[in-house]
Amino acid sequence: MSLFAECPLDLPDAELRLLPGWVTAEEADRWLAQLLAETPWEQPQVVLHGRAYAVPRLVAWYGDPGARYRYSGLCHEPRPWTPLLAGIRRRVEAECGQPFNGVLLNYYRGGQDSMGWHSDDEPELGLRPLVASLSLGGTRRFDLRRKGATRIEHSLLLEHGSLLVMAGATQHHWQHQVAKTRQACASRLNLTFRLIRSPA
Numbered sequence: 001m002s003l004f005a006e007c008p009l010d011l012p013d014a015e016l017r018l019l020p021g022w023v024t025a026e027e028a029d030r031w032l033a034q035l036l037a038e039t040p041w042e043q044p045q046v047v048l049h050g051r052a053y054a055v056p057r058l059v060a061w062y063g064d065p066g067a068r069y070r071y072s073g074l075c076h077e078p079r080p081w082t083p084l085l086a087g088i089r090r091r092v093e094a095e096c097g098q099p100f101n102g103v104l105l106n107y108y109r110g111g112q113d114s115m116g117w118h119s120d121d122e123p124e125l126g127l128r129p130l131v132a133s134l135s136l137g138g139t140r141r142f143d144l145r146r147k148g149a150t151r152i153e154h155s156l157l158l159e160h161g162s163l164l165v166m167a168g169a170t171q172h173h174w175q176h177q178v179a180k181t182r183q184a185c186a187s188r189l190n191l192t193f194r195l196i197r198s199p200a
């Protein structure tokens, strides 16, 4: 049985698998509390049209030595795996059947924190990257649109303890975002596990 036969989302040219309740709420609560307490958050600046803006969320990048990753226009050296992140990595690797050498943590403090349209298609991830995304905390909407289009074709709710696996040609054909919302929402932590194939 293929990895994606289980609960696939039927989008053409994409391989998406959403596992709600991938970890129990109790375990997800523990992971969230510990990660919020122990993560040294950063808020990178991006330069757009000559002006610097702070990204609208907090981030941290962990990984194996040498797993440098470029996001928000900057190259980031990895922090060493903590025992908790190393343990979560093993569980995600067992689920996905492939290794990961880095994880990007994104902390959305409230509805005004967000991530704009993009694909996880940095060259260092290779051609058909498998990215596994674990969500902890408040539910947020995750939108998908085809590259080159403006219409949202599909939206998912990423709940506490859910795992979203994006694979195959997904990043080649599709973009995703977590849009700002005026609705009340609890803070949310997202962990995207990645395999850096070549140094940035």
Ligand SMILES: O=C(O)CCC(=O)C(=O)O
Binding pocket: 104, 106, 115, 120, 133, 142, 158, 176, 178, 190, 192
């Ligand atoms: O927060 C999310 O669910 C998405 C995060 C994301 O797209 C990324 O880190 O590249």
Ligand SMILES: [Mn+2]
Binding pocket: 118, 119, 120, 176
């Ligand atoms: Mn992404």
